[in-house]
Amino acid sequence: MSRWKRVLIVLGSVAAVFLAAVGGLFAWQWNGAGVSTVGQVRFDNELRVPPLAESTVEKDGTRVFSLRMQAGTTEFQQGLKTPTWGFNGSHLGPTLRAKRGEKVKVLVENTLDEASGVHWHGMHVPAKMDGGPHQEVAPGKTWTPQWKVDQPAATLWYHPHPHGKTEKHVQRGLAGMFLIDDARTASLKLPKRYGVDDLPVAVQDVAFDGADFDHGRRSFLQNTGFLGTRTMVNGTLDPYQVVGDELVRLRLLNASTARIYDFGFGDDRDFTLVGTDGGLLERPQTLKRVQLSPGERAEVVVRMRAGEKAVLRSFPQGNYGGGFEQRFAGGDDSFDVLELRAAAALRKSPKLPSVMGALEVPQEKDAARGRFFGLRMSGINGRKMDRGHVDETVVRGTAEVWTVRNEDGAPHNFHVHDVRFRVVLVDGKPPTGMLRGAKDTVYVPGGSTVKLAMRFEGPADPDTPYMYHCHLLYHEDQGMMGQFVVVEKGQKEGTPASGGHGGH
Ligand code: C2O
Ligand code: CU
Ligand code: CU
Numbered sequence: 001m002s003r004w005k006r007v008l009i010v011l012g013s014v015a016a017v018f019l020a021a022v023g024g025l026f027a028w029q030w031n032g033a034g035v036s037t038v039g040q041v042r043f044d045n046e047l048r049v050p051p052l053a054e055s056t057v058e059k060d061g062t063r064v065f066s067l068r069m070q071a072g073t074t075e076f077q078q079g080l081k082t083p084t085w086g087f088n089g090s091h092l093g094p095t096l097r098a099k100r101g102e103k104v105k106v107l108v109e110n111t112l113d114e115a116s117g118v119h120w121h122g123m124h125v126p127a128k129m130d131g132g133p134h135q136e137v138a139p140g141k142t143w144t145p146q147w148k149v150d151q152p153a154a155t156l157w158y159h160p161h162p163h164g165k166t167e168k169h170v171q172r173g174l175a176g177m178f179l180i181d182d183a184r185t186a187s188l189k190l191p192k193r194y195g196v197d198d199l200p201v202a203v204q205d206v207a208f209d210g211a212d213f214d215h216g217r218r219s220f221l222q223n224t225g226f227l228g229t230r231t232m233v234n235g236t237l238d239p240y241q242v243v244g245d246e247l248v249r250l251r252l253l254n255a256s257t258a259r260i261y262d263f264g265f266g267d268d269r270d271f272t273l274v275g276t277d278g279g280l281l282e283r284p285q286t287l288k289r290v291q292l293s294p295g296e297r298a299e300v301v302v303r304m305r306a307g308e309k310a311v312l313r314s315f316p317q318g319n320y321g322g323g324f325e326q327r328f329a330g331g332d333d334s335f336d337v338l339e340l341r342a343a344a345a346l347r348k349s350p351k352l353p354s355v356m357g358a359l360e361v362p363q364e365k366d367a368a369r370g371r372f373f374g375l376r377m378s379g380i381n382g383r384k385m386d387r388g389h390v391d392e393t394v395v396r397g398t399a400e401v402w403t404v405r406n407e408d409g410a411p412h413n414f415h416v417h418d419v420r421f422r423v424v425l426v427d428g429k430p431p432t433g434m435l436r437g438a439k440d441t442v443y444v445p446g447g448s449t450v451k452l453a454m455r456f457e458g459p460a461d462p463d464t465p466y467m468y469h470c471h472l473l474y475h476e477d478q479g480m481m482g483q484f485v486v487v488e489k490g491q492k493e494g495t496p497a498s499g500g501h502g503g504h
């Protein structure tokens with residue numbers, strides 16, 4: 001044999017061993033990536049329903065709430081104390097509730113040992129009250145935002161938004177709901193008794209390492225941030241809820257940091273979608289599935305028969321932009337999330353309305369201009385978040401159409417602060433299902449493009465930006481976020497502070 005032949009044989013076998021090792025490693029990662037809790041959940045904990053936050057009313061009618069961010073421990077698993085953070089308690093927070101037209105004020109006190117904050121996700125607020133990375137609350141400080149609620153009834157939520165640390169703060173337990181009521185919801189016959197036939201359902205995925213939360217990655221091939229191995233609702237593992245009415249409204253909130261769910265029921269029954277992020281739909285829709293990426297909400301009404309059990313389940317999903325992403329970003333996973341147990345006899349529920357009213361979001365033809373946003377993990381439109389830089393300047397009172405494209409194939413979504421938008425087109429086609437409602441967050445799978453119409457009401461504040469970003473919080477923290485300011489016509493954008501303590 002010539003010397004070259006021998007060298008080639010050696011090189012060939014080294015390459016074969018290398019390829020086998022890589023293939024083996026990949027197969028091992030692939031097999032380890034899928035998770036399912038379907039059929040394995042015992043549902044032995046009663047669902048925790050967060051209390052409605054107490055409030056006082058000042059002389060001028062302002063409703064005042066207090067939220068105290070604090071550290072503590074929570075017993076999710078019997079006998080095991082998990083270190084957690086919460087609002088007015090050790091984990092999660094109370095449900096705030098206010099009416100359209102009301103003035104509200106919140107005393108946000110940070111007793112943690114690091115800066116945090118509270119952002120009102122879905123709320124139309126002046127930029128200074130938004131609670132984003134420009135209004136961080138230093139340890140020991142209290143921040144007191146106030147605004148007038150002026151938007152349709154909806155299921156909103158609140159969570160910290162500190163620069164580069166949002167994933168960690170939400171994972172530790174800082175999140176809660178904020179419900180808005182209005183004249184329309186007061187008159188419509190929808191289930192509306194909080195905690196009885198109108199249930200908050202905040203879904204989060206978790207993993208434990210003994211008593212502690214385990215926020216590590218399951219695979220180095222995963223690029224979404226943390227994905228848990230089981231789910232909890234309102235901080236309750238394996239939850240069940242006894243219901244006594246024929247119709248039960250679930251206010252679904254995906255409060256997970258990276259996981260996308262496709263909710264339906266274990267027996268594949270229909271349910272009625274009545275609301276999305278921005279409030280009620282024009283008319284109810286009968287569906288079997290509703291897909292929620294992080295930050296999105298859906299209000300669904302499910303019909304129960306006396307004595308039965310119905311399991312809210314998250315099903316495997318096919319729209320992750322490719323098999324690799326689907327496997328490693330959680331698309332193949334499934335979870336049994338919540339068991340509803342109907343009482344032996346149920347109270348009659350009134351028939352659901354067939355029309356609920358118009359959406360308060362603009363049409364494409366109302367738009368004064370368009371903008372484009374290309375989503376990549378490395379940044380939006382090729383730029384990473386920079387608190388000192390205004391990326392977009394919009395004119396108060398105008399509507400715009402924003403076209404958002406997923407350019408790198410990883411799962412992303414898109415959230416815009418302060419506004420609600422109409423989804424005009426999804427990959428060139430009119431939206432279906434949930435995407436026909438008013439939204440503030442929308443899933444944008446790999447390879448897909450959405451067109452959104454929104455109106456910017458202000459008030460104008462050239463120096464204080466609002467955010468738009470991917471709500472997979474690891475991506476957001478890595479810089480998948482940009483800033484826009486609202487200005488009066490003819491006004492120039494100002495210079496936002498590049499630090500985070502502008503809001504004291
Ligand atoms: Cu729910 Cu900018 O966030
Ligand atoms: Cu938000
Ligand atoms: Cu993303």
